[in-house]
Ligand code: ADP
Ligand code: ADP
């Protein structure tokens with residue numbers, strides 16, 4: 001329970017987490033509160049690092065007093081006092097890798113209900129006994145398909161791979177998968193001994209013989225006669241079908257080369273038993289409203305709601321009793337269906353009707369995943385809690401943002417508080433209260449500039465948020481450009497794109513727009529990136545077979561580019577050992593500076609000594625990580641500063657070497673802004689630092705671990721690294737929502753850099769929702785009109801002004817309003 005919950009405010013006193021400067025602020029409960037400010041100003045440090053962290057800490061103390069000591073080790077947030085703080089739930093845009101078995105259905109818990117519906121109210125085949133709910137889940141032993149263990153795919157040899165040329169005879173090598181040389185000759189003799197003609201073309205053999213040769217598990221032994229003129233007595237040879245041979249190599253061969261060769265004959269394919277649904281066959285025979293649970297899992301949510309709504313609306317179901325075969329018209333069926341429909345309706349409201357329950361969560365965008373979690377919370381029945389949200393509107397088309405805000409309003413109406421870190425000014429305008437932090441980033445921020453109802457922010461001169469919110473910011477001006485040639489894609493088909501044709505103008509900035517699920521990422525970051533990448537001879541990495549299918553009928557104009565740069569939001573590294581300084585390459589220059597000092601030369605320390613990855617230089621306790629893992633209850637990945645080096649990462653000897661009074665650990669702790677002054681006369685470092693400041697990252701510390709960076713920060717680091725290279729030639733830059741997570745002031749900075757790239761003769765294509773960014777583009781390609789099957793078409797193309805007038809476009813009305 002909240003402590004002194006009487007006056008309706010959470011009162012924070014003396015908050016000093018990260019860059020916060022002894023912040024005192026009162027924040028109303030039962031309201032929607034927006035936390036605003038430029039990137040790095042301290043919004044997350046207050047909302048997540050202080051308020052949520054403190055609520056979390058109190059919760060753990062109350063449930064597990066013995067955790068206190070460990071919690072002390074990890075550290076409580078730096079704050080003197082917080083009163084009136086209710087329990088908190090964080091809905092962050094987590095970017096970690098979710099388990100490959102989690103799906104939209106499991107994430108929203110809708111799968112549990114659906115299984116109950118099939119178990120209790122489904123129609124069973126005659127004579128079948130009722131199944132438990134678990135039997136409908138691919139993630140339980142009871143329900144998983146035994147053939148594929150609930151994975152939905154099997155890896156198996158395929159005839160077209162085993163026998164690439166069916167006009168060949170066995171003697172001429174029709175079965176490409178069989179070994180060559182002596183073993184191959186041996187197999188031919190055995191086959192002959194079995195009475196199969198090895199000189200007939202493969203395609204003329206009987207189907208029965210072909211299947212047997214390729215797939216049988218039988219291994220008959222055949223006496224092989226000695227070759228003429230030899231004196232031995234022959235020997236017994238054992239038959240291996242092609243499949244058996246390949247499996248044997250994959251399971252037992254020590255030779256990596258042999259295994260790689262064998263993999264060429266193997267393909268992953270939908271499981272023949274469950275057809276990819278991952279569920280055991282008995283469960284698939286049970287139907288509801290004429291559909292199996294696998295069919296329902298594969299349907300868009302819109303269709304699932306339509307299927308169940310008639311049942312949910314049945315008026316007098318109470319009378320029906322379940323028969324042995326079916327419970328479809330019973331009270332249970334009505335109740336569960338109504339519950340399902342009610343929950344799915346929330347997802348439809350949020351514009352997620354194009355998703356299916358079976359969609360793996362690994363393929364969801366962070367914005368989609370967060371909306372699913374928000375919708376799930378709405379039904380959780382919690383009240384009196386604070387929901388702390390990280391940019392709920394990120395990645396949303398303006399048409400999708402409005403229903404999301406309605407859902408947030410409903411969470412508030414059921415008695416909760418909403419603390420929202422947000423940049424989208426339309427969301428900020430709807431808040432009851434705004435806490436604006438700034439004025440700048442890092443050391444230049446960390447103060448509360450304003451806390452109160454939104455209108456009052458207008459008078460706060462030093463607030464960047466105020467300038468943009470109340471229209472005092474200078475618009476970004478640039479000359480309008482026209483295409484210098486075109487790239488044509490014809491017949492693009494993937495996901496919901498079906499036989500789409502698009503033309504992309506060269507040497508201009510293009511924004512690809514459309515509601516969530518309309519196909520923007522599929523077009524830009526997949527098809528376009530692959531087409532250009534393949535032309536440039538890139539080999540696609542970590543893509544599964546499905547993505548390698550050529551689903552582009554024709555492309556022209558690809559030769560215009562000599563480079564492809566995909567600037568995405570994926571982390572710049574997955575371990576804390578990679579950081580800003582190592583990623584940009586500037587750390588090499590810094591280490592050389594230290595190695596060149598008199599002290600280092602006297603001691604014989606080379607540049608490598610100043611790497612925290614090298615045993616000589618690093619702290620041994622933490623192996624140069626700067627922190628150690630703490631086993632804390634069931635909370636994975638909790639870390640405490642290293643007790644030996646206190647986070648410095650180096651051993652004491654290394655830290656005895658200083659340059660202008662600073663150790664190398666001090667340099668890693670510096671924000672980019674400070675380092676730019678400190679390293680001004682080290683050209684290789686100064687150039688990197690300058691470009692980082694240009695994209696608004698002056699507040700990041702050089703040693704900030706890759707794992708601590710948001711997706712948007714990682715993306716801007718990649719962009720800065722690109723800018724610093726300043727190469728000649730014509731590059732294609734592809735960016736997926738570069739403005740997500742950015743304050744309008746930071747967006748202006750970023751846009752200036754992107755336009756600079758175009759002015760230097762490059763082509764830039766953005767997937768984008770931000771209206772100011774779209775308005776500043778030279779060209780717009782609008783996809784839609786809806787999401788999923790309702791989208792996937794090019795609705796409008798042209799200059800922003802032209803697209804703003806397009807009749808069927810969901811983007812047009814918003815863009816038109818912005819352009820006036
Ligand atoms: P915002 O949410 O406004 O973008 P943050 O609260 O994330 O800003 O960051 C505020 C400041 O605190 C920045 O200077 C940032 O570099 C710093 N900071 C963020 N996380 C950490 C951390 N784990 N350790 C030290 N400093 C941090
Ligand atoms: P946008 O970028 O416009 O939000 P996407 O390109 O991500 O849209 O998605 C377009 C359509 O393709 C949607 O219906 C989405 O559900 C579907 N889709 C996207 N990724 C996958 C995937 N990995 N597997 C199956 N369907 C996908």
Ligand code: ZN
Pocket residue numbers: 145146147148149150151152153271272273274275276277278279
């Ligand atoms: Zn299966």
Ligand code: ZN
Pocket residue numbers: 619620621622623624625626627642643644645646647648649650
């Ligand atoms: Zn250490």
